[in-house]
Amino acid sequence: MKFESWYLSRFEKKDDMEKSKARVFFYYSFFMYGALAMLIFFYTIMPLDSVLTKKGYLGAIVIIVLVTASLIVLRSGNLQAAVWTYAIPTVIATIALRFINAPSAPETAFSTYIYYFPYLIVYVAVFGKRWQAIVTSFLFFITNWILWFMLKDIGGDIGMTVHTGVLNSTLGIVTTGIISTALVSIIEKYAQKMKVELDESMQKLERIKNTMEIAHEGLDVGASLVDESSAMQSETNKIESQIEEIRLQMNSLQDETEQTVLLNGKIVKSTDSIEKTANDYQKMTEQASAAVEEMTASIESISAISAKNGESVERLATSIETGVETAKISAETIASLTEGSKALQEVVAVIRAISSQTNLLAMNAAIEAAHAGEAGQGFAVVAAEIRRLAEETSVNSKTISDGLKAFFESIFEAENANKQIGEAFQVIGTEISQTRLAFDEIQGGMKELSIGTGDINSAVSNVVLSSRNMSVSVQEITEMISHNTSVIEALRDKSSQTLSHLDVINASFQDIILRSQNVRDLGFASDTVIRNLDESIRAI
Numbered sequence: 150m151k152f153e154s155w156y157l158s159r160f161e162k163k164d165d166m167e168k169s170k171a172r173v174f175f176y177y178s179f180f181m182y183g184a185l186a187m188l189i190f191f192y193t194i195m196p197l198d199s200v201l202t203k204k205g206y207l208g209a210i211v212i213i214v215l216v217t218a219s220l221i222v223l224r225s226g227n228l229q230a231a232v233w234t235y236a237i238p239t240v241i242a243t244i245a246l247r248f249i250n251a252p253s254a255p256e257t258a259f260s261t262y263i264y265y266f267p268y269l270i271v272y273v274a275v276f277g278k279r280w281q282a283i284v285t286s287f288l289f290f291i292t293n294w295i296l297w298f299m300l301k302d303i304g305g306d307i308g309m310t311v312h313t314g315v316l317n318s319t320l321g322i323v324t325t326g327i328i329s330t331a332l333v334s335i336i337e338k339y340a341q342k343m344k345v346e347l348d349e350s351m352q353k354l355e356r357i358k359n360t361m362e363i364a365h366e367g368l369d370v371g372a373s374l375v376d377e378s379s380a381m382q383s384e385t386n387k388i389e390s391q392i393e394e395i396r397l398q399m400n401s402l403q404d405e406t407e408q409t410v411l412l413n414g415k416i417v418k419s420t421d422s423i424e425k426t427a428n429d430y431q432k433m434t435e436q437a438s439a440a441v442e443e444m445t446a447s448i449e450s451i452s453a454i455s456a457k458n459g460e461s462v463e464r465l466a467t468s469i470e471t472g473v474e475t476a477k478i479s480a481e482t483i484a485s486l487t488e489g490s491k492a493l494q495e496v497v498a499v500i501r502a503i504s505s506q507t508n509l510l511a512m513n514a515a516i517e518a519a520h521a522g523e524a525g526q527g528f529a530v531v532a533a534e535i536r537r538l539a540e541e542t543s544v545n546s547k548t549i550s551d552g553l554k555a556f557f558e559s560i561f562e563a564e565n566a567n568k569q570i571g572e573a574f575q576v577i578g579t580e581i582s583q584t585r586l587a588f589d590e591i592q593g594g595m596k597e598l599s600i601g602t603g604d605i606n607s608a609v610s611n612v613v614l615s616s617r618n619m620s621v622s623v624q625e626i627t628e629m630i631s632h633n634t635s636v637i638e639a640l641r642d643k644s645s646q647t648l649s650h651l652d653v654i655n656a657s658f659q660d661i662i663l664r665s666q667n668v669r670d671l672g673f674a675s676d677t678v679i680r681n682l683d684e685s686i687r688a689i
Contacts, residue, residue, distance in 0.1 A: 159226030165347075166340050171228050174276050178223075181216045185209045215239060232276040240269055240285065244292050248299075255300045256307050259293075259314025266293075266318070267325040274329035282333065286326025293319050360682075385662050392654060399648050403641060414634075436538060443531050464583065470604075501550070504542040511536035 153175065160171045192205040215235045223231035243265045251258040266289040274282035297315035300308075478495070514532030 156224060159224070160228075163226075165344070166337075167228060170276055171223065174223060174228065174231065175220075178216050178220050182213065185213050185216075211242070212239070229277065232273070236269065236273055236277070236285075239265070240288070243269070244288075247292065247296060251296055251299060255303055256310055258296050258300060259311060259318050263293075263314070263318045263321075266322050270322070270325045271329050274326075274333045279330055279333050279337070282326065282330050286322055286330075289322045290319060290326075293322060389659075389662075396648065403645065403648075407641070498550075500546045501543060504539045504546055507539035507542070508536055511539055 153172070157168070157171055157175060160168045163171075189206060189209050192202050192209075197205075215238055219231045219235040222234045243262050247258055247262050250261070270282060270286050270289065273285045293315055297311060300311045302308075303311055511532045514535065515529055518526065518529035518532055
């Protein structure tokens with residue numbers, strides 16, 4: 150089979166009919182080798198005339214040469230050339246031998262070589278073209294009647310043999326030509342029909358192949374669909390967990406905003422109390438200022454007596470100015486309460502220091518009034534009133550301090566700041582002590598007392614201004630807290646809306662998860678259907 154494939158390899162690109170004829174011709178040639186070998190064998194063993202035997206050997210050798218030549222030509226891939234390489238010499242030789250032998254042996258004209266004609270007609274019909282078989286049959290038909298025309302005048306038994314031979318051989322030639330041509334036509338038509346059916350079958354097979362490829366692609370798509378739906382479900386599960394985590398955070402934020410709103414409400418109440426206390430303190434300091442003015446008028450009448458202790462009063466004035474500067478710093482700190490609310494405690498401390506200083510001044514004034522006798526009784530009343538106001542101021546400042554302390558503990562953790570303020574006012578206390586010593590030295594110095602009362606009046610005015618600034622700052626704090634409360638309320642509303650949106654998103658993702666599950670189920674079903682389709686197509 151390998152030798153055959155190699156030998157006929159040049160016919161691979163030819164049509165199926167051509168390849169089939171080439172294959173039959175290939176095996177027919179080897180059959181001829183066997184038949185000619187058998188012919189030589191029988192010529193050898195049969196009791197024939199030596200001349201006839203030699204002619205038989207020669208004919209067999211010539212045919213072997215022609216068969217070999219046709220096989221060589223067949224290897225080139227040209228079937229028609231191979232067929233006629235054998236057929237043309239054989240036809241010519243057969244016709245020539247009949248004409249050569251007819252005059253000397255007329256009895257062989259329609260007997261010995263006539264049998265090659267049907268064989269050659271069939272040979273040409275099978276391996277050649279249909280018209281070639283018709284031409285060959287017609288050639289043999291003409292040759293037959295030419296020989297008869299040459300031998301028709303022979304009489305006797307040989308003449309009868311010639312007449313009957315031409316009729317029988319002509320009938321055989323014509324019948325063989327017609328049958329072989331008809332058979333070839335039938336075979337060609339059948340082959341053409343088979344080719345058409347084969348082409349249709351190939352087209353069907355191609356469509357089936359395409360269907361199988363589509364089915365395989367469907368399998369891949371189904372598998373991809375299942376994988377993608379699984380991946381999508383995994384991702385949606387992750388998103389769902391993230392949404393749940395955001396929900397928890399938003400709930401926590403909402404709780405914190407609720408607590409912040411409550412705390413802001415408490416702060417507003419505290420600032421209202423501080424504002425009320427500051428207003429009361431402002432009124433008291435205004436009363437104290439009026440009393441100081443009256444005391445100053447009384448002191449002016451005895452200012453000549455107090456002139457000798459001016460140096461001590463100057464030191465007292467310096468200390469008081471330091472207190473005033475501290476009060477100014479406290480006022481500025483109160484004005485920037487939004488940046489640092491610790492300054493409120495310093496203001497309270499300043500107020501308490503001024504109250505203490507006022508109390509000290511009232512005590513000194515009382516002492517001086519006692520020294521002045523009846524002339525100082527009016528001044529003593531003013532000093533007592535100032536002392537009473539200082540004590541009330543001290544009590545009120547303590548109330549304010551307690552309120553501020555509670556306020557600072559709620560928001561700013563003012564414990565450390567109050568400690569620093571205490572340390573700062575220790576220095577002021579030292580200065581106040583020095584001032585007390587100075588006022589011990591000016592027991593009879595009403596001039597210095599007049600200066601001191603002027604400073605007290607200035608300090609009280611500063612306290613009044615500080616109280617007003619503190620009220621403004623408290624109002625600003627209240628407004629800021631109100632604004633913060635509005636912002637927090639808006640934040641709470643938005644967090645509620647966000648939670649509602651998260652619920653909607655979560656419901657949507659639940660729907661997506663359900664749909665992805667349906668897609669995966671459909672993918673499995675599609676995979677099953679396509680696999681069944683693939684198996685059915687493979688079965689076809």
